[in-house]
Amino acid sequence: MSITIATSLDLKGLSCPLPIIKTAKAMKQLMPGQLLEAIATDPGSVSDFKAWAQSTGNPLVESTQEGGVYRFVLMKKETMQ
């Protein structure tokens, strides 16, 4: 299985709660195990993405920052039970 990004979202400039809402919508389209990349500029999104991942059970595999731009990589969880 190759580690490739299935979907990439440009969320730059968007404020709470739009980055999470757009991400949640896009995650619905993914197959279990697929990765989504989200690029945001809202500093609040760092804790929001972490909380969303914990709450929904979709692992946040990457959370990095470079010059005020935040990059998150989420993996769609295996379907429950």
Add this chain to the structure above:
Amino acid sequence: MSVNTIEQQLAEQLVAAQPTTTNRLVIFAWSGELDKIWPTLILATTGAAMGKDTTVFFTFWGLFPLVKNKVRITGENWMQRMLSVMNRGGDEHLKLSKMNFVGAGPAMMKSLANWHHVASPHELMEMAKELGVHLIPCQMTMDMLGLKREDLIDGLEEPAGATKALAEAEGAITLFI
């Protein structure tokens, strides 16, 4: 210590380690002001985005933001009509609970929101519907304040009463805004 006891202890610890997430959110939207409806809709859309089964029960002043933006006067008798004149409905005509300054406050707030790319209450209302948030108007308040189903926006669920609202709230995260 028997294997059974150890297994039992392990199982108990596992249960304790599980995050206790409540997967339903019920918000009672009582206030009709811009600065209260806005966070209500932000929390409702976010709850739905977190996979929570989300319900917003609109009651009292909270019903007016559900009035269609193009509907100006509602009500059948003079008191209900006067109320709609003094308290215009619609999610694009909301007032601030403080610093309203005859509409200058909300106008400034909207340009700040625009500047910071914050979704407006109207946009959030549309998103809430798209995300499957249950938007329920309170039947009793509709009757009392003279708001008919056709005065209210599309995409709402059937008007309901306090029992339905409380039944929904059972075991859910509940907020009264």
